[in-house]
Amino acid sequence: MEVAIKAINLTKRYGNFTAVDHVNFEVYYGEIFGFLGPNGAGKTTTIKMLTTVTRPTEGTAIVNGYDVIKQPAKVRESIGVVPQEYTADEDLTGWENLMLIAALYGIPKREAKERAAELLDLVELSYAADRKVETYSGGMRRRLEIAMGLINRPAILFLDEPTLGLDAQTRAAIWDYVYRLRKQYGMTIFMTTHYLEEADRYAERIAIIDHGKILAIGTPKELKEKVGGDVITIEVNGGDVNIARKVIEGIDGVSGGVTVNGNTIIFKVRNGNTAAPIILEALNKLSIRATSITIKEPTMDEVFLEFTGRRLRDEEGSSEEFMRFRRTVARARR
Amino acid sequence: MATRLHPLHGLWALTNRELAKWYKVPVILIISLIQPIVWLAFFGKSMNFAAMFTSGLNIPGLNIPKQVIDEIASEVLKANFGTTDYFSFLAVGMLSFITLFTSLQSGMSIVWDRRLGGVLSKLLTTPVPRGNIIMAKVLNSMIRSLVQSTIVLIIAILLGMRLNPSLNPLDILGAYAALALMSMGFASLFVTLALRSTSWESQMAIMNLLNMPLMFASNSFYPVKSMPWWLKPVAIVNPLTYVNDINRQLLLGITGGQSLLLDYAYLIAFAVIFSVIGIVLSWRYLSEA
Ligand SMILES: Nc1ncnc2c1ncn2[C@@H]1O[C@H](COP(=O)(O)OP(=O)(O)O)[C@@H](O)[C@H]1O
Ligand SMILES: [Mg+2]
Numbered sequence: 371m372e373v374a375i376k377a378i379n380l381t382k383r384y385g386n387f388t389a390v391d392h393v394n395f396e397v398y399y400g401e402i403f404g405f406l407g408p409n410g411a412g413k414t415t416t417i418k419m420l421t422t423v424t425r426p427t428e429g430t431a432i433v434n435g436y437d438v439i440k441q442p443a444k445v446r447e448s449i450g451v452v453p454q455e456y457t458a459d460e461d462l463t464g465w466e467n468l469m470l471i472a473a474l475y476g477i478p479k480r481e482a483k484e485r486a487a488e489l490l491d492l493v494e495l496s497y498a499a500d501r502k503v504e505t506y507s508g509g510m511r512r513r514l515e516i517a518m519g520l521i522n523r524p525a526i527l528f529l530d531e532p533t534l535g536l537d538a539q540t541r542a543a544i545w546d547y548v549y550r551l552r553k554q555y556g557m558t559i560f561m562t563t564h565y566l567e568e569a570d571r572y573a574e575r576i577a578i579i580d581h582g583k584i585l586a587i588g589t590p591k592e593l594k595e596k597v598g599g600d601v602i603t604i605e606v607n608g609g610d611v612n613i614a615r616k617v618i619e620g621i622d623g624v625s626g627g628v629t630v631n632g633n634t635i636i637f638k639v640r641n642g643n644t645a646a647p648i649i650l651e652a653l654n655k656l657s658i659r660a661t662s663i664t665i666k667e668p669t670m671d672e673v674f675l676e677f678t679g680r681r682l683r684d685e686e687g688s689s690e691e692f693m694r695f696r697r698t699v700a701r702a703r704r
Numbered sequence: 705m706a707t708r709l710h711p712l713h714g715l716w717a718l719t720n721r722e723l724a725k726w727y728k729v730p731v732i733l734i735i736s737l738i739q740p741i742v743w744l745a746f747f748g749k750s751m752n753f754a755a756m757f758t759s760g761l762n763i764p765g766l767n768i769p770k771q772v773i774d775e776i777a778s779e780v781l782k783a784n785f786g787t788t789d790y791f792s793f794l795a796v797g798m799l800s801f802i803t804l805f806t807s808l809q810s811g812m813s814i815v816w817d818r819r820l821g822g823v824l825s826k827l828l829t830t831p832v833p834r835g836n837i838i839m840a841k842v843l844n845s846m847i848r849s850l851v852q853s854t855i856v857l858i859i860a861i862l863l864g865m866r867l868n869p870s871l872n873p874l875d876i877l878g879a880y881a882a883l884a885l886m887s888m889g890f891a892s893l894f895v896t897l898a899l900r901s902t903s904w905e906s907q908m909a910i911m912n913l914l915n916m917p918l919m920f921a922s923n924s925f926y927p928v929k930s931m932p933w934w935l936k937p938v939a940i941v942n943p944l945t946y947v948n949d950i951n952r953q954l955l956l957g958i959t960g961g962q963s964l965l966l967d968y969a970y971l972i973a974f975a976v977i978f979s980v981i982g983i984v985l986s987w988r989y990l991s992e993a
Binding site: 421422423425443446447449451453455456457458459461462466469470471473474475476518 | 709713714716717718721724725728822823825826827828829830831832991
């Protein structure tokens with residue numbers, strides 16, 4: 371697979387403080403890559419360096435084949451960015467904002483109009499196109515921001531906390547748009563989030579970042595396997611539980627101890643879905659019948675705990691961040 | 705995929721964005737015109753030097769013929785203002801005042817774009833050259849200044865300003881050029897000063913602090929030679945003085961303080977130096993951010 375983004379020892383220091391610390395990763399064309407980490411982890415700083423807004427203190431990154439330090443203009447032409455904050459000009463209408471951004475990319479007027487109409491339709495904002503952005507709701511503004519990020523048909527789209535401060539329903543809707551857009555335009559998407567469940571559900575690969583360092587990279591499945599895989603609980607009926615236990619201990623992929631509790635056997639296995647049939651067959655040969663079996667994947671929460679040594683609570687993180695966001699908005703409006 | 709982008713691309717789009725905020729809200733335009741018009745209508749019409757000298761000036765014991773008093777008055781006025789018509793003298797000063805006032809405001813708009821980190825952070829992700837973000841604000845300020853000056857000029861004429869009878873279109877062009885150069889210099893200066901500022905209150909304070917002193921420390925209201933010695937140097941480096949000198953020569957046809965050539969040279973230097981500084985600093989600042 372070809373590499374869309376390659377970060378090489380990417381580092382940003384603010385004075386003595388290292389916000390992003392020698393980060394290395396690759397993002398492939400066509401995938402949705404997620405940066406997962408708590409507030410202050412360095413997600414936004416990484417995006418700012420990848421999108422040429424901030425210059426790396428050390429290291430560099432190749433985006434769509436161009437070096438962010440040496441060829442920033444080329445990078446900017448290749449990417450679309452939906453920053454963490456709202457960036458539309460509140461005094462202009464949604465339509466005017468799109469046309470402005472289109473002009474900055476050098477898109478001819480006629481084509482810009484076609485694209486703007488198409489994008490507004492896609493994010494279901496056509497009805498509000500001629501309204502000033504200051505009258506938009508939070509969800510509408512996010513959708514407009516996404517449309518603005520797509521006006522230049524970017525090869526790579528950067529989304530910095532695209533669902534921040536939105537209610538659950540709107541969040542789901544935003545992801546729906548993102549998936550539709552990717553299907554329509556075949557983009558690579560680099561997104562950040564501090565919502566565990568969003569990273570798990572929507573990103574194809576995840577990098578866990580904390581204190582400016584990447585602690586793990588992989589598909590959600592791989593990360594869960596690294597934690598020790600799935601937990602399988604089997605209840606057996608008839609036959610010897612202890613023989614069953616011996617059989618299970620001998621199966622490839624089973625790790626850690628196997629616990630027996632009455633008729634119930636509990637153990638960890640790297641991949642529960644493939645291990646389960648093998649185990650059942652082995653037990654069957656010895657005439658041990660299983661009456662029930664459950665396979666439980668570890669949650670992203672457990673994955674995060676494993677790699678960072680602390681929990682990332684969705685609720686606390688989001689409400690705190692949202693209040694900060696609200697305060698900024700309020701300050702700006704004053 | 706992309707067509708080659710020329711160095712000025714996006715400049716007009718960004719300028720137009722700023723202009724749109726202005727012509728869409730005529731109230732702002734009208735409010736900013738109030739000050740110069742009040743000066744003209746109240747102060748300019750009341751401060752009637754010619755009438756002060758001639759209406760009923762009668763010194764007991766001396767029997768000076770009215771004709772002599774008129775003669776003296778007109779010579780005194782000419783020696784000071786270059787004309788007997790103080791209202792027209794002041795009206796030219798108001799053209800540079802409205803231009804100054806408009807240009808000082810351009811610092812506000814960059815502060816506004818930085819709020820929330822919003823608009824500006826989006827612009828920085830697009831291929832628009834960094835310098836154009838700043839130049840758009842300067843260009844916007846120049847266009848606004850000229851439009852507002854035109855309105856002030858028309859109102860002044862309606863109120864009785866007398867233009868040079870042999871005025872030709874080139875004179876008007878020259879006057880506009882002088883105003884545009886001054887606007888370019890001041891707008892660049894104030895956008896640059898505002899680059900790092902996030903508080904529009906402090907920007908507003910700077911604006912209000914400099915507005916009146918810059919106007920009074922120039923020949924907008926009175927000639928430089930009537931100023932106290934300590935104020936003269938300020939007036940001599942003040943670009944307003946040069947703009948007024950040009951415009952009084954061109955629009956009113958009166959003899960100026962110095963040659964037009966010197967006036968223009970000074971204004972061009974002012975505009976070029978500050979816009980170059982502005983572009984260089986903003987480029988550096990916006991790329992390092
Ligand atoms: N301009 C800056 N100056 C100083 N410190 C900064 C600056 N921008 C970010 N930081 C710090 O860098 C760290 C990472 O910030 P950020 O990348 O915004 O985190 P995230 O997006 O993951 O919440 C934070 O501790 C933040 O305070
Ligand atoms: Mg962030």
